[in-house]
Amino acid sequence: MIKSKERPHSSEIRHGVRASTWIPGGIAILTLITAFLLQQYPEVLQSFSSKMSSFSDDSFTFTVNWYDQTMDKDRKFKLTFFPRDNSVEMFDIKHQRVFLKRIVCDGLHVGDFFVGNHVVVLARRLQVLEYGDERTKHALEPNHEATFAMVKPDGLKNLGGILELIENEGFVVSDAKMTLLSREHAALFYQEHDRRSFFGELLEYITSGPVVALELMRSNAVSEWRKLLGPTDAAKAIQDAPHSVRAKFGTDKTNNAAHGSDSPEAAARELNFFFGNDQNKSDRGAFPQSWAKLENTTCCIIKPHAMKSKFTASIVKDIQASGFQIEGLQTFHLKYEHAEEFYEIYRGIVQDYTGLVKQLSSGRCMVLAIGYGGSGSEDEEASQKFRDLVGPADPDLAKTIRPKSLRAKYGRTKDENGVHCSDLPEDAKLEVEYFFKILQ
Structure with a gap:
């Protein structure tokens, strides 16, 4: 007796075509459709991707501006921030394409995102122009x-x-x-x-x-x-x-x-x-x-990490309680090149010069011109007297030998050591003038 051929399982047939021939063809068609959509409607896919992400993550969207020095022009992006893991993704508005895939950016906080503020993403200084949607x-x-x-x-x-x-x-x-x-x-x-x-x-x-x-x-x-x-x-x-x-x-x-x-x-x-x-x-x-008073003063910078940690008031209070006067004050959000220029004297001298520059340009800092309450030679010694209050550059060392110093109390690492101060009296005037004269 001749056995009849085994009937294929229904899952193997799609409209009379075996799955073995249908699947590769289907993948090819889907690939072509996806490529077409990426070219013709990137904003639709980007929007869909953002919405899908929001199902599993709360997110906030902003329009930001980045000044591209290489191209000498402003570039606008849609930036989405995910507070759960401090990650961001960016979409190029003009060219309608993904600029930065979702990546974690340590140091960012949802409180940093408000209209007019600057945030730093992968060394790029971005200005928040507006909220990207009504929900945000x-x-x-x-x-x-x-x-x-x-x-x-x-x-x-x-x-x-x-x-x-x-x-x-x-x-x-x-x-x-x-x-x-x-x-x-x-x-x-x-x-x-x-x-x-x-x-x-x-x-x-x-x-x-x-x-x-x-x-x-x-x-x-x-x-x-x-x-x-x-x-x-x-x-x-x-x-x-x-x-x-x-x-x-x-x-x-x-x-x-x-x-x-x-x-x-x-x-x-x-x-x-x-x-x-x-x-x-x-x-x-x-x-x-x-x-600011430019003569007989020294420079102090309350670093971005200290401002974010709400140490500003305590630092200013400690400075005044120690007999120093605030003779100039201004907040800055320094561009990377300005922080680099300011720290140029330390290039090749300190071990982590790049870390110093990155920290100083990572957010708002407060620059102070510090005067001492004396006169004559005492004024000329303001830089050294203030340096004694600030303490060693390494907070761990400061905690050991000068536990009441500013860096011992408000510093974390050599880069995030609370404050910067002028190292030498001859540097003090130059540093004060850099902020209160050159950058004005």
């Missing part, structure tokens, strides 16, 4: 409301204490500078009071010494800063808000330590007045310029 904007924008604060001439001696209150209330100092207001700038800033009887006295007071202008960020920043300030009259503040800035550091209605915007509209106007914007930054007369 809705989730993050309320946490980054900005307000204006000013430490007045009488409050400057307690700058560290004021910054400590600010940090403890969850504010981030996103921009800062010391300035010496001219009478014209002061009159313009306080123009709403120009018909009041105290206007002349107010102008005399606010121009009597340097002030520190601050941009503060947090949720409900305007109202929370006003609450932290306390009543205008320091005497009333002591009675009604004893833990407020004016209660702790103010004297009377005029000498009340600090100022704060009273509305979001006023905050926008006052921030623009002191820090300018993209339209008027080229006009140096449009807003008060940074000021």
Whole structure:
């Protein structure tokens, strides 16, 4: 008896064609379709990829700008940040293609992503231009409301204490500078009071010494800063808000330590007045310029890692408690080439020169011009006296031989050692001038 052929399993047949012939053909067709879609509709696939990723990871999307020095032009990207593992991916908007596949970037935090800030991804300095979608904007924008604060001439001696209150209330100092207001700038800033009887006295007071202008960020920043300030009259503040800035550091209605915007509209106007914007930054007369004492001072830089760790207030407080004066102050987010130029003298001398440069350009730093409270020869020794307070470059060594030094208290590694200070008296003036003259 002749046996009939075994019937193929149904899974082996697709429309009368055996799987052995159908599968290779199907793969070829899918490959062609995928290649076509990549060429014709890259944004669709990129969007699909991002959405698929978001199913398993919370992510936030931003439009960022990178200035490409090689091409001498700005390049815009869609950047997606995944806070679960601090990873990012980037998509080239103009050329509609993936620029950077998802990769972990240590040191980034979701709090670094707000409009106007700079972040560093693989040595590229990116400016956040806008939120990339409504979900990201809705989730993050309320946490980054900005307000204006000013430490007045009488409050400057307690700058560290004021910054400590600010940090403890969850504010981030996103921009800062010391300035010496001219009478014209002061009159313009306080123009709403120009018909009041105290206007002349107010102008005399606010121009009597340097002030520190601050941009503060947090949720409900305007109202929370006003609450932290306390009543205008320091005497009333002591009675009604004893833990407020004016209660702790103010004297009377005029000498009340600090100022704060009273509305979001006023905050926008006052921030623009002191820090300018993209339209008027080229006009140096449009807003008060940074000021620093260039003679008989030494340079101190609170490094990016220390600012992120909220050590700024404690460092400034320690500096002032040790008898030093803050004679200049400004925040910077240095480009890599500027950090490299500043540290040029250390090239070939320190073991990890590149690490120093990367740390200094990795985020916001605060540069201080430091003066000593003496006169004559004592002023000339400010650099050495301050270096003693700072301590050895290696925090581990500092913890052993100078446990109360700044680097012992706030340093982690040789690169992340809390602060930089001028090594030699002859370097001090050059370093102060680099930030407060050359980079202005």
